[in-house]
Amino acid sequence: MSYGLTRLNTSSKKMASGQLSRAEALACSGCRHACHVMLYADTKAQLFGRIPIKHIILMQMRFDGLLGFPGGLVNPSEETLESGLSRELSEELGLALPISVEDHVDSCFAPPSSPSSSSRLITHFYVKKMDEEQIREVERAAASTAADHGLEVLGMVRVPLYTMKGGGGLASFLSHSFIGNARSQLVHSMLRLNLVAPRELHKALTHSLKTHAHTKQDLQAVLALTEGLRKQF
Numbered sequence: 001m002s003y004g005l006t007r008l009n010t011s012s013k014k015m016a017s018g019q020l021s022r023a024e025a026l027a028c029s030g031c032r033h034a035c036h037v038m039l040y041a042d043t044k045a046q047l048f049g050r051i052p053i054k055h056i057i058l059m060q061m062r063f064d065g066l067l068g069f070p071g072g073l074v075n076p077s078e079e080t081l082e083s084g085l086s087r088e089l090s091e092e093l094g095l096a097l098p099i100s101v102e103d104h105v106d107s108c109f110a111p112p113s114s115p116s117s118s119s120r121l122i123t124h125f126y127v128k129k130m131d132e133e134q135i136r137e138v139e140r141a142a143a144s145t146a147a148d149h150g151l152e153v154l155g156m157v158r159v160p161l162y163t164m165k166g167g168g169g170l171a172s173f174l175s176h177s178f179i180g181n182a183r184s185q186l187v188h189s190m191l192r193l194n195l196v197a198p199r200e201l202h203k204a205l206t207h208s209l210k211t212h213a214h215t216k217q218d219l220q221a222v223l224a225l226t227e228g229l230r231k232q233f
């Protein structure tokens, strides 16, 4: 995909291999379905009183230590994709958030989790714009009334969309580990909704790759530390 050179055809639902329309996805017999949503808002807030934050995008730290969007498995034989997603959001965010078909962005096959897995998983992705105050309400509820808080969801996080001198911000965030295709859902959405300029995103991703190399070195260093201790105790 070339976001910098050509305008995105937002009507096209088949952006990348593995993608299918909502109708095709629902016609898949024996497939499992998971729906997730990116909630976001505009903001005038400034970090340190000088770095414009511009937009708030919500993600969550999951129970498995990976970053992902709120949502979960739905059963289309018992509920619509959107009502299933709203049900999952009530558990994870502690709020009943209506999600409509208009919020649907794309559906795609997830890579098989293991060669022996019998049913394919289709992930459906939604995006919903809110007011800044509504986002704050979601964050408050997620940390107080949500049934899943501290269990399946360890906490909500905001995506830093700025890049600081030295690469802190978006570049560091993108170098974390994400569940499934959540990183690419995030990046595609930032481009499609013009939340980050393609040039900035390219810079952040390039830096992120370098950060990733440092992370590997850091991990190797602490692995060596545990190797020594393992032999002692």
Ligand SMILES: O=c1[nH]cnc2c1ncn2[C@H]1C[C@H](O)[C@@H](COP(=O)(O)OP(=O)(O)O)O1
Binding pocket: 034, 036, 067, 068, 069, 070, 071, 072, 073, 074, 110, 123, 152, 179, 180, 181, 182, 185
């Ligand atoms: O944010 C996501 N983006 C794409 N795929 C995702 C995301 N989060 C999870 N997934 C995939 C991989 C998971 O195994 C399934 C089910 O999602 P999950 O949120 O873990 O579902 P339950 O809470 O267990 O219902 O979807």
